[in-house]
Amino acid sequence: MTGLKNDRLLRALLRQPVDRTPVWMMRQAGRYLPEYRASRAQAGSFMDLCTNPELACEVTLQPLRRYPMDAAILFSDILTIPDAMGLGLYFEEGEGPRFRKPVDSAADIEALAVVNSAQDLSYVMDAVRTIRRELNGSVPLIGFSGSPWTLATYMVEGGSSKDFRKVKAFAFNQPELMHQLLSVLADSVADYLRCQIEAGAQVVQIFDTWGGALGHAAYRDFSLSYMTRVISQLPRESEGRRVPVILFTKNGGQWLEAMVDSGADCLGLDWTTDLAGARRRVGTAVSLQGNMDPTMLYASPTRIREEVASVLAGFGQGSGHVFNLGHGVTPEVNPDHVGAFVEAVQELSPQYHENG
Amino acid sequence: MTGLKNDRLLRALLRQPVDRTPVWMMRQAGRYLPEYRASRAQAGSFMDLCTNPELACEVTLQPLRRYPMDAAILFSDILTIPDAMGLGLYFEEGEGPRFRKPVDSAADIEALAVVNSAQDLSYVMDAVRTIRRELNGSVPLIGFSGSPWTLATYMVEGGSSKDFRKVKAFAFNQPELMHQLLSVLADSVADYLRCQIEAGAQVVQIFDTWGGALGHAAYRDFSLSYMTRVISQLPRESEGRRVPVILFTKNGGQWLEAMVDSGADCLGLDWTTDLAGARRRVGTAVSLQGNMDPTMLYASPTRIREEVASVLAGFGQGSGHVFNLGHGVTPEVNPDHVGAFVEAVQELSPQYHENG
Numbered sequence: 001m002t003g004l005k006n007d008r009l010l011r012a013l014l015r016q017p018v019d020r021t022p023v024w025m026m027r028q029a030g031r032y033l034p035e036y037r038a039s040r041a042q043a044g045s046f047m048d049l050c051t052n053p054e055l056a057c058e059v060t061l062q063p064l065r066r067y068p069m070d071a072a073i074l075f076s077d078i079l080t081i082p083d084a085m086g087l088g089l090y091f092e093e094g095e096g097p098r099f100r101k102p103v104d105s106a107a108d109i110e111a112l113a114v115v116n117s118a119q120d121l122s123y124v125m126d127a128v129r130t131i132r133r134e135l136n137g138s139v140p141l142i143g144f145s146g147s148p149w150t151l152a153t154y155m156v157e158g159g160s161s162k163d164f165r166k167v168k169a170f171a172f173n174q175p176e177l178m179h180q181l182l183s184v185l186a187d188s189v190a191d192y193l194r195c196q197i198e199a200g201a202q203v204v205q206i207f208d209t210w211g212g213a214l215g216h217a218a219y220r221d222f223s224l225s226y227m228t229r230v231i232s233q234l235p236r237e238s239e240g241r242r243v244p245v246i247l248f249t250k251n252g253g254q255w256l257e258a259m260v261d262s263g264a265d266c267l268g269l270d271w272t273t274d275l276a277g278a279r280r281r282v283g284t285a286v287s288l289q290g291n292m293d294p295t296m297l298y299a300s301p302t303r304i305r306e307e308v309a310s311v312l313a314g315f316g317q318g319s320g321h322v323f324n325l326g327h328g329v330t331p332e333v334n335p336d337h338v339g340a341f342v343e344a345v346q347e348l349s350p351q352y353h354e355n356g
Numbered sequence: 357m358t359g360l361k362n363d364r365l366l367r368a369l370l371r372q373p374v375d376r377t378p379v380w381m382m383r384q385a386g387r388y389l390p391e392y393r394a395s396r397a398q399a400g401s402f403m404d405l406c407t408n409p410e411l412a413c414e415v416t417l418q419p420l421r422r423y424p425m426d427a428a429i430l431f432s433d434i435l436t437i438p439d440a441m442g443l444g445l446y447f448e449e450g451e452g453p454r455f456r457k458p459v460d461s462a463a464d465i466e467a468l469a470v471v472n473s474a475q476d477l478s479y480v481m482d483a484v485r486t487i488r489r490e491l492n493g494s495v496p497l498i499g500f501s502g503s504p505w506t507l508a509t510y511m512v513e514g515g516s517s518k519d520f521r522k523v524k525a526f527a528f529n530q531p532e533l534m535h536q537l538l539s540v541l542a543d544s545v546a547d548y549l550r551c552q553i554e555a556g557a558q559v560v561q562i563f564d565t566w567g568g569a570l571g572h573a574a575y576r577d578f579s580l581s582y583m584t585r586v587i588s589q590l591p592r593e594s595e596g597r598r599v600p601v602i603l604f605t606k607n608g609g610q611w612l613e614a615m616v617d618s619g620a621d622c623l624g625l626d627w628t629t630d631l632a633g634a635r636r637r638v639g640t641a642v643s644l645q646g647n648m649d650p651t652m653l654y655a656s657p658t659r660i661r662e663e664v665a666s667v668l669a670g671f672g673q674g675s676g677h678v679f680n681l682g683h684g685v686t687p688e689v690n691p692d693h694v695g696a697f698v699e700a701v702q703e704l705s706p707q708y709h710e711n712g
Binding site: 215295326 | 519520521524525528529568570571572573574575607609610627628629630649650651652654655656659663666682686688
């Protein structure tokens with residue numbers, strides 16, 4: 001038993017009755033909070049913050065001190081696995097992540113081995129254990145990883161990309177080699193998430209940030225199939241409870257039916273997808289997470305509340321909805337607007353669970 | 357009568373029988389062609405090229421000299437209307453378009469008037485007439501405009517944007533003012549396209565590049581409804597033939613059913629949408645244009661040919677498909693690969709029209 005005081009998230013992910021819709025925010029531990037910026041300055045670089053379990057725990061807990069969130073999410077980066085593979089992750093101020101040694105040849109791929117997360121990413125597991133201890137059963141902890149395809153895009157492009165021409169040309173011209181890379185990544189991601197679960201993660205989310213840049217057939221071949229492979233390798237129970245898996249493909253709203261077959265318990269939706277339509281399409285196969293436009297947090301608290309009401313009405317009556325943004329909260333958001341957002345979910349959602 | 361020698365495009369857009377699937381490419385007159393780069397250097401700035409009817413005609417015709425395209429598309433920019441409104445369009449090398457005087461207040465919006473295209477954008481109409489004369493009936497000429505919402509994003513953000521927070525916050529917080537801006541833009545776009553048709557454009561396409569950044573409800577309110585307003589004002593016949601309208605919302609694959617009601621004859625699809633599924637969804641209401649991933653042009657000619665075969669098979673038997681990329685061709689593409697692409701469509705598509 002987990003002895004969780006608030007298990008709304010776990011229950012909603014498994015479509016079990018809840019008193020209100022649980023809520024958390026992607027990137028809830030982040031730059032929009034002044035206390036985060038202070039911890040970041042204290043740590044040094046972004047990776048110094050990720051690799052320091054005490055500080056990673058501190059920033060993970062910061063949003064929970066301000067807002068009644070129904071979950072904590074491990075503070076880390078999606079690119080820890082390629083970093084552990086020796087590619088040399090670094091961040092330039094104002095730029096996205098970059099790798100010192102991108103994957104550039106067949107020999108580079110041959111040289112990659114499945115990451116032993118317990119050993120090579122022990123700082124992440126230390127952070128998970130520290131956070132669990134400090135949470136003390138208040139809310140569940142979500143672990144996460146980037147999807148194999150998403151990791152591959154950064155590894156081959158050497159950083160962020162506008163059109164992914166390098167990694168796509170590679171996938172189109174040398175599919176066997178790309179499948180070899182994705183296989184190593186999938187087994188690494190599976191081991192990484194398994195270790196996070198063993199260290200105390202009670203939910204895991206796979207962030208497929210760039211699967212939606214692929215065509216529909218390429219998405220299935222190069223992204224979805226490897227997320228399915230990851231999920232098939234995960235322990236699905238820990239501490240006597242099921243460990244739900246959330247699959248979030250940004251820009252993947254056209255492919256929900258295919259994603260259902262991945263074995264995920266929940267599909268994350270970005271804000272372009274009509275939640276009511278999504279619920280009809282997936283039926284009772286999975287729960288849904290999302291999906292307010294994160295830029296709505298730049299609107300007034302009154303407008304934010306209207307939008308929360310609209311999203312809640314979109315899903316409608318019953319359990320199976322986890323409220324979230326459709327992507328991460330952005331750095332310039334006013335923290336008071338986040339407060340208005342969370343409060344609106346808390347106040348407006350109970351009416352959808354009265355027969356629960 | 358137009359006396360068109362090749363009217364495949366017009367016929368396919370209206371779902372009339374053709375001998376093979378017509379093909380053209382968004383941005384087919386562009387930087388991937390060395391002769392384009394030469395004309396660009398000759399002109400001076402990008403806007404110097406757009407505003408010079410002879411040079412605009414020259415670059416419009418360049419791809420047709422290399423490839424057996426089934427259409428020419430006017431060479432111009434999507435932001436000519438806000439430029440004509442006095443916002444001062446300019447381009448920084450390596451950056452996107454920018455405005456010297458972005459729309460920043462209610463007063464800025466109050467000051468905007470519907471553009472008189474015949475007068476203020478006469479250089480565009482001169483280019484259309486010049487191109488029609490030079491085409492001499494070989495293939496039809498496509499005119500175009502940015503969608504009202506897409507124009508508004510650049511006008512409010514002052515240029516390109518990653519998350520459109522400024523224009524979205526404006527739309528969320530002051531919807532009446534945004535509707536006022538979009539109304540002026542819609543009427544300007546309608547007048548602009550009408551003038552292009554009167555000058556000789558035989559098809560028009562509305563480029564809704566950023567409608568897909570909106571949520572599903574906001575898309576309907578702020579983008580689709582204004583494209584519908586534009587289409588309702590267009591002359592639908594010229595030179596004795598129907599002037600088909602193509603509506604292309606990038607990232608709009610989830611909303612095809614709603615787009616059908618816009619009055620467009622054809623919907624453009626990006627590469628994330630399954631063409632077979634799209635055809636089932638729209639039925640016989642509209643034709644479809646697209647949708648090969650433009651990065652496929654970085655793959656080998658053999659792989660490109662396979663992909664063309666797959667897209668053709670996706671649409672299947674019969675007319676109603678215009679082959680295109682799912683977005684514009686990019687500057688670093690090898691012109692020989694474009695040749696392989698067009699040749700593949702020519703060679704592989706007749707089998708889908710044998711009972712036509």
